[in-house]
Amino acid sequence: MTKVRKVNKADPLADLPRWAQQLARKYYTKTVSTFLLYGAVRDLQPLQLEDGGRGFGTLKTFLSEELFGGRDHVLFYDRSSGIRSATPETQKDLARAMTGYDAMYGTDYAKVMPRDPGRALQILENFLRMRLSEGRSLALIIDYAETLVPGGEMSHLSAEDRFVVATLDKWAHDPQFLAGDVSVVLLAENLSDVSPRISRNPYVAPIELPLPTEEERLEYVRSKLEGKKLQSVSEVPVAGLAKMTAGLSRINLDRVLTEALEREVRITPELLKEKKKELIQAECHGLLEFIEPAHTLDAVAGHAPAKQMLRQAASALKKGRIEVMPMGYLVSGPVGTGKTFMVSCFAGEIGIPVVKFLNFRSQWQGVTESNLEKIFNLLKALWPVAVMVDEADTFLGNRDSGGDSGTSSRIFGSIASFMGNTQYRGKIVWFLLTARPDLLPIDLKRQGRAEEHLALFYPQTDEERNELFQAMSKKTGVSVEGVESFAALIPGGVRAFSGADIEAVMVRSKFRALAEGRDQVTKDDLAAVLADFVPPSYPLEIEMQNLVAVQECTSRALLPENFRKLDRDYISKRVRELKMLLEEQ
Known part of the structure; x- marks a missing residue:
């Protein structure tokens, strides 16, 4: 593992990512000991090296060496790898504890520790309680939490899954855990994949790990290209690389840069756009279609008043005056009037990407909510971005949808809530396209969501x-x-x-x-x-x-x-x- 230098500063949290600062502050309140990290949990995180430089490693490395580097014991667990320790010293201590556990309960775990959650969590709880009673500090990092406490109704879970939910729920408000120096960290890509008994538990702190910002991407690009002549690698300046890769994780960004370095292929704006489109669509598993605008509003024939209104909006965006931008547009009119083409041209007018919603719904319980969460996380990282929803009257559903245990109603509520979040005004511009706007629920076309209603007609x-x-x-x-x-x-x-x-x-x-x-x-x-x-x-x-x-x-x-x-x-x-x-x- 990467050696990390421990730094004593007036503000020891200053160099940590924002999400890590949030976790640390919640920990210091002593009211929460269980944390649920979700979002870009597979991405690389910045590390402080012994020589004072900055490196990058996995989230688990960051947690064990940077955030919990001062703990006496750091343990890992997931269904695939079972129980592991961060250091040889902790591994030896765990082996000694297992020998005593075997003697007490007649097991043989000192030789081979079980991987199944039913027995593994009992072992971990026993070890945590023993060391807490000795005044030790500990951290337990549980990866792929969605495989242990999957989302859905409790009645649909297996007996083992219900046991895990009950165990983690008990740990979250356990007095010994809350009073002691212990942190239990669950990792999952999507919050909706995790049982609501955990994700909505008042004693569990859910913390989102966002995709890297432009500043963070710039730091990574500089680190990756350190010591190399940029001109031999890329036609795009370093700052341009950071700006044009919005929506990419550091791992995806690493793929682009590594391929350029190893294959000696220079990065051009065209190549970067193509790679970005390819990576984002692969990341979304076909949930979004990435459309690169090829035209501006000059290519739109007719519809002069609508074009003028959109040009004024484009001008405001170019000037950075996002506070005057509508949250979204409802574009209606008979079939064949060029609604889709006009939205693409609007995005081309200001040079922002366009994504089109594809079918994110699934017949499997919990998958639809998970898909929607992935889409929202990507949109937040991509901004400024235009979001096109074709045939919106049938695609988005409504609050009264039934027959699917309330999934459609919850999905509609999530979309309406996200669309109406004024934090994204001018950053995520919604375009709802439909030939039958009368069938679109009022919730979506009211002020605060699709505020401007444009009507297109035949010549x-x-x-x-x-x-x-x-x-x-x-x-x-x-x-x-x-x-x-x-x-x-x-x-x-x-x-x-x-x-x-x-x-x-x-x-x-x-x-x-x-x-x-x-x-x-x-x-x-x-x-x-x-x-x-x-x-x-x-x-x-x-x-x-x-x-x-x-x-x-x-x-x-x-x-x-x-x-x-x-x-x-x-x-x-x-x-x-x-x-x-x-x-x-």
């Missing part, structure tokens, strides 16, 4: 249709010569074209040209396809989506003239009629 004028045509021409790579006005080619009586419709027309026109042995799409190709094209027609659904978007919009300036003039009572009445008609269908 209303020939100018907007022509602008959208030019945008789709760039997107699809299909250029059509000699077209002065796309709108003029649309046959009379055809309903308003969406962006998706125009994209389909462009692709068909290219197909028609290739079928005739030509690479260039002509105006005649486009006109022929438009004459033949029959857009999918869902008039009632589209009318419903338009009207509910008008109802939800929080800015009159975003509404086209024909919708702005509509009477609110008429809209409400018509929406009720449409709902009845659609139910009949």
Whole structure:
């Protein structure tokens, strides 16, 4: 293990990470002896070396040598490795204690100590109590706590799991443990994976280990590249490396740097972005999709008022004025109006990453809550970040969800609470996308959560249709010569074209040209396809989506003239009629 220098200072906690300072202060109150560390428990932690320098080691090394280095005995336990000690002296003392235990209870643990929790915890309790009675100081570090006290209802746990829960619960408020110099530290990646009898116990102090901050990443990069010429390793400056790796643990950061050093591959901004995306998606196990914005709002055709509002928000973020930013946006409008594309372009406008929620729900008890906790921890480390939730009305659920022991209701409450945490204003920007905002629970679209409600509509004028045509021409790579006005080619009586419709027309026109042995799409190709094209027609659904978007919009300036003039009572009445008609269908 790494040798650590013990430093006597006026403030002995000054050099410790913030979470360790929090643990130490709680310990000094003598009201808590059991701690539950969760979050980045597999990451590296800073260590103070004998020569005065800074190194990095595992959390268990940090706990045993840095935080509990002055204790007489430090012990480790987990299901896989069983009981181990931090030093040879403690190992010998434990062996002597096991010899006495064998003589008293007729066991043979001095030769081979059991690994199963039922017997291992009895041995540990016996050792802790004996040494506490002698005035010794001890620390017990229990790793993979979720395998010992798994989350879920007590009635669903095995007899052994219930015994472990009862034992740790008893230790947490045991008078001898609280009065003595002993600390029991449980390690788990997710708080929700641990039984509520432990994680919510008033005698257990849960402490989150966050992913490293920009300052902490900078310290690690400098330590890793010490003695090496940065120019030979990276095109990105040291400060840039720290800034661009938000959301990565030190271990992930080490992978990027080690690969560059060993393979002699220089780190470029493009390589760093790709590696970061790869590592984060692997870390999330498919819970989030990492989207790298390729465009700015200049690429969005139409929707001028909505673009102006988002540009103003982007300007505020660039200036660091996060206090004026909305907590989130509700973006509504009929299908095919470019809601997803606009959000991606907004993120590209200010150069922040975009993550998209994927299916984090699971049929297995406790897994959904665990997945959501991983997502929240990553978002807190990634900021500033835009979070996109597509089809939000069906994806997020509501408080009334039933039939799953209340899991959906708890998940909805967790999401609503996280979204409404003003600590993340301007740091985590939520975008809830839906064509049916009326189905989205009020809890999510009220002020303090998705505060600004943007409404997008199909092109209303020939100018907007022509602008959208030019945008789709760039997107699809299909250029059509000699077209002065796309709108003029649309046959009379055809309903308003969406962006998706125009994209389909462009692709068909290219197909028609290739079928005739030509690479260039002509105006005649486009006109022929438009004459033949029959857009999918869902008039009632589209009318419903338009009207509910008008109802939800929080800015009159975003509404086209024909919708702005509509009477609110008429809209409400018509929406009720449409709902009845659609139910009949």
